[in-house]
Amino acid sequence: MSQTLQASTLLAVPLAPLVGSALAGILGTRLGGNWIGRTLTHSLTILGVLLAFVLSAMTLYSVAVDGARFNETLYTWMVVGGLKMEVGFLIDGLTAMMMCVVTFVSLMVHLYTIGYMEEDDGYNRFFAYISLFTFSMLMLVMSNNMLQLFFGWEAVGLVSYLLIGFWFNKPSAVFANMKAFLVNRVGDFGFILGIGLIAAYAGTLNYAEAFAKAADLGTQTFPGTDWMLVTVICICLFIGAMGKSAQFPLHVWLPDSMEGPTPISALIHAATMVTAGIFMVARMSPLFELSDTALNFVLVIGAITALFMGFLGIIQNDIKRVVAYSTLSQLGYMTVALGASAYSVAVFHLMTHAFFKALLFLGAGSVIMGMHHNQDIRWMGGVRKYMPITWITSLLGSLALIGTPLFAGFYSKDSIIEAVAESHLPGAGFAYFAVTAGVFVTAFYSFRMYFLVFHGKERYDQNPDAHHDAHHDDHHGHDDHHEPHESPWVVTVPLLLLAIPSVVIGYLTIEPMLYGDFFKDAIFVNADKHHVMKELADAFHGPLAMAAHAFSTLPFWLALGGVVLSYYMTMINPALPAAIKRTFLPLYTLLDNKYYLDWINENILARAARALGTGLWRGGDQALIDGALVNGSWKLVGWVSSVARHLQSGYLYHYALVMILGVFVLMTWFVWLNP
DSSP states (O other): OOTTSOHHHHHHHHHHHHHHHHHHHHHTSGGGTSOSOHHHHHHHHHHHHHHHHHHHHHHHHHHHHSOOOEEEEEEEEEEETTEEEEEEEEESHHHHHHHHHHHHHHHHHHHHHHHHTTTOTTHHHHHHHHHHHHHHHHHHHHBSBHHHHHHHHHHHHHHHHHHHTSSTTSHHHHHHHHHHHHHHHHHHHHHHHHHHHHHHHHSOOBHHHHHHTHHHHTTOBOTTSSSBHHHHHHHHHHHHHHHHTTOTTTTTHHHHGGGSOHHHHHIIIIISGGGHHHHHHHHTHHHHTTOHHHHHHHHHHHHHHHHHHHHHHHTOOBHHHHHHHHHHHHHHHHHHHHHTTOHHHHHHHHHHHHHHHHHHHHHHHHHHHHTTTOOBGGGOOOGGGTOHHHHHHHHHHHHHHTTOTTSHHHHHHHHHHHHHHHOOSTTHHHHHHHHHHHHHHHHHHHHHHHHHHHSSSOOGGGOTTTTTOTTSSOOSOOOOOSSOOOOOHHHHHHHHHHHHHHHHHHHHHHHHHHHSSTTTTTOOOOTTTOOHHHHHHHHOOOHHHHHHHHTTSHHHHHHHHHHHHHHIIIIIOTTHHHHHHHHTHHHHHHHHTGGGHHHHIIIIIHHHHHHHHHHIIIIIIIIIIIIIIIIHHHHHHHHHHHHHGGGOOOOHHHHHHHHHHHHHHHHHHHHHHOO
């Protein structure tokens, strides 16, 4: 173990945002009497996240350059039998990369929030929430055991509930945060079952100790069945990832979570909460590698999410919801890579996606600010000349998203497509079709949004809701002029800083992360059974050669086709989309209703669950427990005592009569038995 990583330094990484959050949440709100103002509140929280980022960057340098590693328990909470419940850190390539991504994106969001939430009454409370969220995510990715992982997992879910429903006077926000909370509980039920099975059969919650017993787990069957135990464990764990990382059919919470302020859309849905599931599966790779059944399940679920959530992005008119469905689709790509045993490729796409998706969300928020609360892309157009910085950064983010050669998204996205093509799992054929077709779909809806917002005729003065929709998205209280305007520097600087890695990070890191030793002891792949990464390595000849080769591949031409078609339908023949809608109205209705999954959840599953709960309450609680066991027992005792008290009358002749009758019965019984 390297001595270059000190426990005290690592402990400061999550604690710095926690201290900032506590100071802002207590001293900056009515809870503590509003002792500190807005400037000091955002200064303290930004300072905490900045310190966490600097320490994370130093840690990444030590890990990547010096080969430093850290795996120690810092605090033992309790010991139950042989099961230890501890707090500790595991620092390797996977953790160090996640620490930097989380803290950098969080720092950009903190800076951006100064401008976006400038006049919101909950300014200090918002900063307290996002710093607390950063602490929770850091505890999750730095953990060396499943107890701490679960703590961070639930903590990010709790804070996301607070952030999505930040405007708690807005009914749609309250509905959205409750929806997110409940859907995540469904996934978390599976997650805790998986952790419980590991604890029961491996006898430990520590990663290293559990992975050391992976081979034994791989030989056992689940009691009462012929299922492999490790398959059940991995599927349960992945159900948790389905909820947190919004995989079909547990994806329904993420689009509605756009009801929260835009900064949390970037924080939750780009680099942190939704990527927790991807990180967890990559961390658990020694277990997943033992079950092709679980990997195939992961592969198919990811493929469904990647393609069918992309279709929904095509018909969206809310600028934030277009980006939200893009997030769903890209999370599907990451999940497909996990299923193909290309864990490092999935995590690589997680990193690149965090930068350009945060950029797109914050760019969307900048447009909303400049357009004075308008989020409908149909009533924008020509914004480019009014908001040049927002325009160029959004363009760079869109080019990265669609996988333009040399941009960050290209290297990770094309690697996923190639990995699936090399996979021999049963679901690989469908998955390859899904991720390949998804390239066209992504390019189409991304540049449909781009062209409608930044190019063409100015339509912002034609918005029928412009004068009465003052509470549509943001409550930061900007004045209601008609002409768009560029956002303040605290908004544009984070856009510029996020644009840089969105362009170059893929080119710089693909070789060490995918084909080097960066993840050598963090991710395990059984090369004898799953040889995808070896085949990718054999075909890789450097990032420049990969970009040059891309111009002759199908994904490039599909992406170009999507951009060209979106340009034609938005700029040249804007009447065509309406004609297509009329022609394929049933299909449009299906997409507009999001495959009716919300209707099914609310009208079938929710009602069935309510009926089951009511039946258990009335039949089990009221009738059986209260009626039979509790009330029935005292009624029985009362009845028996009411009968028995007649035998104790106090009269001598009553007792004599009973004695005579008893003797008579005994004599009769004796004679009957012995005739």
